[in-house]
Amino acid sequence: MLKPGHALSLWRLPPQPELIDSVSTLLSRNFFQLHPFFIWKPESSIMVRLRNNYVLPCLHGCPKPDVVSAGVGRPRVIVGNRGQYYILAPRLRCKMCKRMWFADSPRWLEKLPKRFTNIVPAFLTYKKAICKSVLNELRRTGKSPSDVANQVNELLHLKYEQAHLAYLGSIVNIWDAEAGVYGQRTLGNYVYIIVL
Template sequence: MKTELESMGLWPGSIPVHNPMKMVSLWRFPPQPELIDSISDPPSPKYFQLHPFFIWKPENDLMARLRNNDTLPCIEGCAQARVASAGVGRPRVIVGITGQYYLFSSRLCCKVCRKRWYADNPLWLEKLSKRFTNLLLAILTYKKAICKSVMDELRRTGNDMAKQIMEMMHLKYERAHLAFLLTCQNIVDGEAGKYDLRTITQFIRQETKPAPFGEYGDSDGWNGISVSAHYLTDCLLHEYKHQEGAITKLLQGKRC
């Protein structure tokens, strides 16, 4: 994440990047690990354990077009709010249909009241216009985060969604593990002369064995998450309550 944010000029202290097309995707995807050249050492499993992430920095020039002349609100409701970045931010794991991804949110502060918060705080998100919140593909509560695609599928089927999601997540992990093993095997085959030209990398490598890939739930590796039916039900109920509240406000506004 740090490397990607630095390349976009979004990491504190990084050089600002001018985009001549004035267009950039908020989605960032990891490089294809099989294309990384490994000679002196076996490939690191870290390259195969990366997940996509979505940049959520409403205060940054990256999203200036959405702001127009609007002022970002303070989470405390200051009348003359001055919202600015207050640090690096944090990643938050999002449950998706085909796997997990991260939402990387700003850490914000109001220069008037000195209050600090994260840009994925549900209380603050409710204060933003639809132009902002419509970009988010995740439904966020204080403890849970789920992709809207999961919610759509849950409404459509409603059966064994937790089991299906966990199967897909574990399948993605197993495929990444297999890709890592195949890449390691490719190096061994090259050293053995399988491709008609014996390589000498085995004599210059510092390590003779690849690092272990690790288990699905390893926090320093794949960092796979567990999803239960209770988790999905809580998210669904939260979304229903949120929609009911929005509809109530809309009807009250029309009556006035």
């Protein structure tokens, strides 16, 4: 049985900045605006159960493809109905024809069995990526695409505001510590120089 800490997942969640020790180091406000990553690595050993005996195809149709990772890929920003995240797809290489492509290439994804593409959280095209959660929202509610777009935009603004508020809260937390509220002096002078 897998322990929760060893659970396999293609998702990587950012740390919650409130939990980082903000007394000794002042956190950058960027820390509060981090988004989850979905790491799409169909060639990786993490996908071995799903792959089973299936051989990943070559984008260029080689009869006996041997597809391997060819380095770090590129992230795409996806907007879902619970906020933003990134899909990070590596570059793949076919050892037979030596050609390379990205693992999120729509033309390559089309060649994969559905059980692979089902776990990708967005529909990817060359120019756009649409989170499946947004498409489900469209289907479920029957709202117009512009209504759903507005709703998603509002959510992004709200999440940005909340994260900024958490950032300001962390500064107050440092000031309180400096003022001895928690019965302990801190590296306050250092902090004041940066904040003021």
